[in-house]
Amino acid sequence: MSSKAPVAATSPPAPVVDAVPQELLSRFRVVKREFLKEHAAWAVLLEHAATGAQLVSIEAPSAGGGDEKVFGIAFPTEPSDSTGVAHILEHSVLCGSERYPCKEPFAELLRSSQQTFLNAMTYPDRTVYPVASLNEQDFRNLVGVYLDAVFRPRLSPWTLMQEGWRLEPSEEDKSRFKLSGVVYSEMKGVYSSADSLHAMACGQALFPGQSYGVSSGGDPAAIPSLSYADFVGFHRRNYQPSKARLFFWGDDDVAERLRVVDEYLTLGNIHDEEAHANGAGDPLPSGWKDPQSLTSWWPPGGARTGEATAYSPASPSDVVDEASAAAAAAAAPWTEPRTIRVEYPAAVSAEDDAGADAAADAASAAAEAAGEDSSGHFVTVCWALPDGGVGPGDADYVSDADRLGLQLVSALLLGTRTAPLHKALVDSAMGTAVTGGGLATHLRQGVFEAGLKGVWPAAVGAGPEDDQDAAVQAAVQSLVMDTLAATAAAGFDADHVEAELNTLEFAVREFGAGGTPKGLSLFLGAAGSWIYGRDPIDEMKFEDALAELRGRVEADAKGYLSGLMQRFLLDNKHRVTVHSAPSRTLSARLNSAEEAGVASVVSGMTPEDQAVAAEAAAALSRRQATPDTEQALASVPVLTRDALRRDAVIVPREERLLSLGDAGRCQLLAHALPGTNGIAHVAVSLDLGARLPAHLVQWLPLFAQLLTTTGSATRDDVQMSHRIGAATGGVSASAHASPVPGRRDVARLSLTVGGKALNHRVGDLAAIMQELLLTAPLAARQDLLRSQVRESVAATESALLSAGHRHAMSVLGATLSFPGELAHVMGGLPQLRFLRQLRARLESKDAAVAAAAAAEAQEVMEAIRGMALAAAASDAAAPGGADSGALATVVAGEDAAAAAGDAVCAVLRALAEQAPAAGLPGSGAASPSGVVGVGHSVSASLSPMAAMGLAGGFAEAEAAAAAGEGPRRVAVLVPTSVSYVCEAGIGFASPGEGVLTEGPEAGGAPLAAPAESHVASSLLSLGHLWDSVRVQGNAYGAGAAVDAVGGSVSFWSYRDPRIGGTLRDYATSSTWLRAGTGGSDPDAVDRATISAVGGMDKPASPSDKGSQSTSRWLLGITDEQVQARRDAVLGASPQSAAELADAIDQARSGTDGSGHVCVVTGKDIARAEGIIGADGKAAPGWQVVDAFKGERA
Missing domain, CATH: 3.30.830.10 (Metalloenzyme, LuxS/M16 peptidase-like)
Incomplete structure (x- = not known):
């Protein structure tokens, strides 16, 4: 009898665990078995007889999401201090283990697996390690590597120095020391965010004296107090088999689940500190000492919370706790707030x-x-x-x-x-x-x-x-x-x-x-309660x-x-x-305290101790730069290209051109898909490019927000909110700037309104969409207008601190293409500037100023509404971005797609019938050169950034390049202790306008970058940039990306302690891609191909599949082209890496030998990096923008 999970059936068969050989099953005790009707799957709870570890085994049929197999393991890891030991350990166990002794099996899996999810997460009271894959052999490989990692890691001092913290000489002045480490840099970024600090303060204030009352991620002021003995001891105490909670979901072999779990639980974890240290592979420098002395400069009284955090390192001789996994008792309730x-x-x-x-x-x-x-x-x-x-x-x-x-x-x-x-x-x-x-x-x-x-x-x-x-x-x-x-x-x-x-x-x-x-969602949802x-x-x-x-x-x-x-x-x-x-x-006080603390520690060290510390850092750097041996790399199991599916995933789509009567025609894209659970998703997309004046682009996001939050002519905002909630699963509106293949100077600018509802309520959903588009009061409610603007400002400011790399890439995107400029105006720094100015006017103490601002807002909102209605009345949208018009999309089950399509097209018909017959107030429609327009080159239009009085748009960048000027170098200053470093340029020339007439993608969209560049960029991101920017440079993340449509090549880093060093690493990327140990290594290309295909094959929900299909249609990408590009990825070779190297050189061919650069960073870092001088002025070649104060020369 097979031990594979069954396909879905009308009545549940017996669980497959019953077919597992008795010899294997006897090593577990079946605690509970139950058929979960919510998920159409059997769930079995087992307890490992020898250790007491618990295992949930869910036998999910392929048709119910079981084809994406999921494994997870959780441990209770409540910390007793803010050194971040649980967080650092989460990073560290994935840096080599007993059976997989390479430096970073985690990175090797990213480089060579078809994983659909591969990560680890530290919560305040637990650490979880989940993986997922569609390929069963790949899934088994992932499970084996993760089990070995958590139970048998090589926790050497090198690992703590790399992932946690270390002292090392400064790059600028070797006589000065600084603190470094991956988690240290990550938490410096977290502690730079006001939102993050406040959220942590809330949790810690509720649970003082308990594990929730300390920083589980690690306070940068406390991280250097973590000793190697405490680091290893935390693993010994908390990663015991008895405390493990394991989870499986999918249609994989149930007997194999039990076999591998039993094997590792029986082996247990490594208890011997000396065994960890000896597993390092490289001896430590003579005289190296455990850096426990750094606790001497721990800030008394706590720099942030106003309360001292007790540091009580565990003794290495502590008896291993064999108690149950249920950790500390719940907090005693207070008697007074x-x-x-x-x-x-x-x-x-x-x-x-x-x-x-x-x-x-x-x-x-x-x-x-x-x-x-x-x-x-x-x-x-x-x-x-x-x-x-x-x-x-x-x-x-x-x-x-x-x-x-x-x-x-x-x-x-x-x-x-x-x-x-x-x-x-x-x-x-x-x-x-x-x-x-x-x-x-x-x-x-x-x-x-x-x-x-x-x-x-x-x-x-x-x-x-x-x-x-x-x-x-x-x-x-x-x-x-x-x-x-x-x-x-x-x-x-x-x-x-x-x-x-x-x-x-x-x-x-x-x-x-x-x-x-789905399996991952269930595991993460249950783990928090399971450990208790x-x-x-x-x-x-x-x-x-x-x-x-x-x-x-x-x-x-x-x-x-x-x-x-x-x-x-x-x-x-x-x-x-x-x-x-x-x-x-x-911020200055904390930075001074850190510098003084380091200086104090260093001054207390003998010259010999300082030499040992410097040599330890240098030895770590050499170790990081030395490739793994072939034997170590061979230990990590990988698939072969033969295991990859050849056929591309094609989403079935019906294209219908429907008449709206005298009002025009509607293009409908209908996706009748399985797995919708009786829920239909519908949307209308209205092209505004041929109508919207450039100076109104900045208003579009506000229009979309007000459209769904201000009510209608017959319902106020409260009533409409209740109506939406009762009849639908939600209604949303958004503005998008999309590229047009073959033209970097042209964009498709559209407003999309959509939602979801149960099949029998789609008519209600369509009626609500129609009511909002036709009668929403928009800015007429000044109170709602003011509150929306305030919230939008706050959200954009928060994003600047938490996702600075996205804002930096937005700045660069405005330089590289017209769609990028539109996106920057609608979501980047220009949008923040616009919203702040509008907020100031709306909240002015001068009543006349406030009234004028509100009146202008309402006039603009109504003008945009008129343009949207006019778009509904124009001819249908066409693929490839060549024409403007209206588009309706549907994702539903086969039994509901037709009715949903009729409902959404009825919305467009109603909109078209209400379209203004003549000119639109304030629209500028009579002046085509002033509109954004699809089919209008930006060179013939007013740039949206120029319309806002801002420099730095696409047309300006093109003119500067034509005049021989160097690339832009922009620094955006925010209150942060880390940086986000981005560089970009055009590396692949566009094949020109029109449809391709020859080559493997004949008949498809004229995409700029070849599909194989996706493999090469993955190879670069997880090879050179991972090693140089993340591992050696201590950034929390880094990568490279290629824009297939526009041809740009970009680099980014996240929570990065460096700027100049990272830019130098970017500069060596093309050399690395051509090197025998880099991109020209056939084995490395093979592994990157497997990883790239895994990314292409990630499962998607029906709604996401519909969105993917619609995006392809808008770009003019045919099904044949999708298959041709997959074939190209599967055929990637070292030549693909060489082609990306050429593209990088082209992207970085500015007059100063680089591409356009943007960094989001802090004032002190910018000063230390020479971007600004002591007077606060920008250094030559740099433009400095203070995100919270405005632009500076």
Whole structure:
């Protein structure tokens, strides 16, 4: 009898585990088996007889997502301090193990596997290691490498130095030392984000004295306190087989699951510290010492929280804890609420003197009084909820229905802009955006958080003579508590409850939809409760709990929901109000403390000790630069090209050209696909390029946001929100700038409105879309306009700090193509500048200025609406970007696709009938040279950036290049301790306009870059850049990318401690690609091909498949071209790497031998790198933009 998982059946067969040979099965105890109707799969919970480890084995049929096989293993890893030991260990176990002794098996798997997911994550109380693959042999390889990694790692001192921290001489001055390390750099970036710091402060304030009260990721000020003995000891204590929680999902061989798990659990983990050290492969320098002495400069009193963090290193002689995996007890409930105040580093301009505390504080006070500075106070009210227990007998037990009920309450309070608590916070105008997000259940104890960011004392009525900190804190806290009390007393509107209940049901039924493998979603969702003793299989069920919740709501919605609010929030004294105040001097103080600490440690070292430390760093660098031996590399199992599927995945698509009567025609793309679960996705896309004046491009994102949040002619914003929630799974609108193959100076600019609904509610969804497009009040509601602008500013500023590489690439994109410039105007720094200026006008104390701004906004919004309606009335859209027009798309099951198509085309018909017959107010339609237009070259149009009065657009860059000027070098200054370093240029020339007439892609779109460049860029990213920028340079991430349409080649780094060194690494990329140990190595190309194909074959949800198909259609990419490009990838060779090397040289062929460069970085780093001088002025060749102050020459 086969031990493969069965295909889906109408009635469940017996679980396959019953067919496992008894000799193997006897090594486990079957604790529970249950058929999960929610997932049409058998789930079996087993316990390993010899160790007590638990295993969940889910036998998922291929048709139900089981073809994407998932494995995960979790360990409870509660830290006792903020050294980041759990986080550093998560990185380190993947740096070589007993059976796979190469330096980084993880990187080798990325380079050579068909994995669809490969990662590891550290939570505050656990560490998880999940993998996924469609290929069963590849999946077995991944599982074996990961099990060896977690149980048998080579945790050498070299590993701690590389992944954690080390002292090393500065590149600029070898007599000075600095701190380095991958996790150290990563956490420097995390601790540069005000949002991250505030979120951590909230969690730590709720659980002082417990593991949640320290930084599990690692505080950069504490990371250097981690000793090698504690590092190894943490693994010994926490990575025991008895504490392991293992998970399988898929249609792979169940007996093989049990065999490999039994093998590794029986072997156990490495307990001997000497065995770890001896596994390093390279001896340590003579006289090397454990760097425990660095604890002497630990900042007393805690630099950020105001509380000292006790550091208590574990003794190497500690007895291994053999207790159950359930870790520390839940926090004892408080008897009274608490408050806490912390600081975070606020923005400081390049010209500020960070050393002059008094001047900085005065500047901060002046900015605060004027309300001009983007930095503001954060105030969040936080609750710790009962841990829920493991069964009805526990005092704090929370039933599954009540857990869903709490999710419903959270959504009712904060889930939409019109929810009462969210609305009260926003309408108060005290801050710029809501913080907290309501209920979070990823830890042992749930938390509930709500508050505001961007709060200034003046906004809460506090004057100079008042205690401004107290006023800010009290105002937000009172608003939250009063709103909760009033809402509990009044109850929620019935239609609001029905809307959010419908949304909740959508969420649980679509769990795992999208880019995340379904099995992975189930594993991650269950692991947090599993390590504390809850039944993992119960965590994967929802039908009974959902039915019970609906029954309780239908019986007594007010009593039930208000009762939950009363019990878990209003009567819950385990509450803390966390106040994060901006400080313009904190960043400088922390940097000074770090420098002084390092200097103090170094000064206390003997010359011999300093020499040993320098030699250790140099030896590590040599070790990192030395390739693995062939024998070590051969230990990591890889597939061969023969194992790769030859056929491309083609999404079936029906193209229909439908008449809209006298109004024109509609192009419909209908995708009838399996696996939709009775949900239909529909959208309309309206081309605005031929109509929209360049100066209005900056308004498009705001138009899209207001379209779905301001209501309609017959429903206000609250009523419309309830209507959307009750009838659909959501409605959204967005603006996009898409490329046109063969033309970097042309773009397709479109507005897309769409949503999802159950098949029988698609008519309701279409009616809502029509109602919004035709009658949404947009900017007519000035209160909603102001709040939307405030939130958009806050969101864009946060993204600058958390994803600086994206903003840097946006700056470069504006230089390389017209679509890139449009995208930059709509989502980059120009958009932030525009929104800030609009916010200032809307909130001006001069009533006339505010009224004029609101009137202008409404005029522009109506003009854009008119252009959208006119697009619906034009001829149908065509593939390849050559023509403007309207496009309708549908993704649904075969039984619903036709009806959904009719419904969405009816929307376009209604829009077309309302299209303005003549000129549009303020549109500039009478002046074609002033519009963005598809088919209009940017050289014949007004650049959107020029229309905003900004330099740096595509046309300007082209003119500069033609004049022989050098590439652009831009530095964007933000409050951060790390950098994001990007470089880009055009490497592949476009084949020209029109359809290809020869070659393997004949008849398809004229794409600039060959498909094989995808293999070569993967090879470069996971080879040279991984080794030089990440491993040796200590950046948290780095990579290279090729734009197939536009032909650009780009480099990026993430949370990078360097700028100049990283740019030098980029400069050597083409040489590496041509080298025998790099891109010209046939084996390396083979591995990169396997990895690239794995990326192409990642499973996608039906909606994602429909989006992919639509994108191909818009670009003019044919099915034959998709297959031809896959064939090219499968045939990649060292010549492919050489071609990318040539393209890189072309992209970097500026007058200074480089491409265009943009870095997002901090003021102090820019000064140290010579980008700005001591006077705050830009160095020659650099343009410096202070993201929080404006542009500087």
